[in-house]
Amino acid sequence: MSKLLIVGTVAFDAIETPFGKTDKILGGAGTYIALSASQFDVESGIVSVVGDDFPQEYLDLLTDRNVNLEGLEIVKGGKTFFWSGRYHNDMNSRDTLDTQLNVLAEFSPVVPKDYINSDIVMLGNLHPAVQLSVIDQVENPKLIVLDTMNFWMDSELDLLKQVIAKVDVITINDEEARQLSGEYSLVKAARKIRDMGPDYVVIKKGEHGALLFHNEEMFFAPALPLEEVFDPTGAGDTFAGGFVGYLANTKDTSFENMKNAVIYGSNLASFCVEKFGTEKMLELDKDEVDQRLESFQALTQFEINLA
């Protein structure tokens, strides 16, 4: 079984969408990645930090799904990272209402001894300095996958570029790819980003799917068109968790297998948005996941015989 190391926030979120609002609920990139990856038979551990205000019940949700929490620091007297946001009517954009870094402000990640030899390292969206520190602590991973966002491009570009230079796969959204590369065409943007280091570039387009670029090859996975998108929070992280979970489970990091990983990631992300926060991911069963994979096949597969 492959070992998967996940780095990312474990947090409280408060979310408003046109369909309703929540109080502080379980959130964070690390949480979504871990829950999504736990759909696969993998040995995963998370490196993150919370305060001692973080409920045992949430920790149990993760350990119940075989997520190793040895690398999750619990700061005595500290408060857990909190994010609050409001989605606009089209669900494609949101305003951040509040961000309280709390224990995250001083976080110095320590990779547990058992995870120093991880096969796959998933660097969820976090300060690039934290991501760099984790890269320095692991030994010869087969694959390092980076997720990041425009916030770090605006505030820590030099450091972020150091991280980008050291990873195999980067996942970012279309606007961020354009910002990072200075190119409008996503084909050109992906090429420029590959020149910065990663062999594989995944460009997430939200409801418009995701593109995987490698050398001069491209692969595209649509997002499943849904009756209702309830809350987009965590969809990108769920995608990333499904992507690395599938790769870790199959122990195959070839481009061909990454196509499947992109499909699995898209499939899991399609569930995430159907309920508030992590709710849907916590109740998912294998049958419904497999059934929807069949919908993905029906959605995209065709047979044309070229003369």
Place this chain on the structure above:
Amino acid sequence: MSKLLIVGTVAFDAIETPFGKTDKILGGAGTYIALSASQFDVESGIVSVVGDDFPQEYLDLLTDRNVNLEGLEIVKGGKTFFWSGRYHNDMNSRDTLDTQLNVLAEFSPVVPKDYINSDIVMLGNLHPAVQLSVIDQVENPKLIVLDTMNFWMDSELDLLKQVIAKVDVITINDEEARQLSGEYSLVKAARKIRDMGPDYVVIKKGEHGALLFHNEEMFFAPALPLEEVFDPTGAGDTFAGGFVGYLANTKDTSFENMKNAVIYGSNLASFCVEKFGTEKMLELDKDEVDQRLESFQALTQFEINLA
């Protein structure tokens, strides 16, 4: 060989994009549809109108591609329909700078005797009264495909709904689908539009691909990610022309075959946007079309073995 009747404008366009601008060049929905459908071995005829200012050279371009022009009325002393537009930097939106209906204002379509028994009727974007008149003239077509736009929803909704009730397939873009149905979710929008008449709904999402809906089934064709989009004019019509051209050529209007038709339409549309106006469509050769179809396959096809 199937007979394909095309109704749509044959026009002059003047186009501005961030890459340059043109004088009056060959344009019009009917023109793009006919050029695209002519990639297939079909017997196609066009019903439209021009003034006697329309150059013989342009007419020859169509007849050279076996497009029957018997139904193209040439109004003595009349001026051809003229449209001028300017695309914004992202190429996803445009301003109309000028529209001169000219001979189109009084157009009363006459379907040539040989095309009254057409197998497939493609109603390109035009006044719904013209589309209705053509539907009334043809006898028992196997398939009627309608393309329309928000302009007619704003100005002639009742008449447009009469047309929609009589067609088998409707192709519109995502914003128009939302406007017509009052639903934001495209899944719900397609269902409501099917309730208005058409068994098949194609929702065009420009650079984000196209969705085909039928009963509770969906199929998705991505747009091929391109290095450069030079001029989006005519892409939707080229898509429609490829769609009906393929169906007419294969004489199979099943949902399974429509999936292929959507792929062929997307493939041809990907060429259309690479040069100004009809330029690229006029120089296309079969090898390059087939090669790009292979790119479409590589872009979307994957193999997952579900347990």
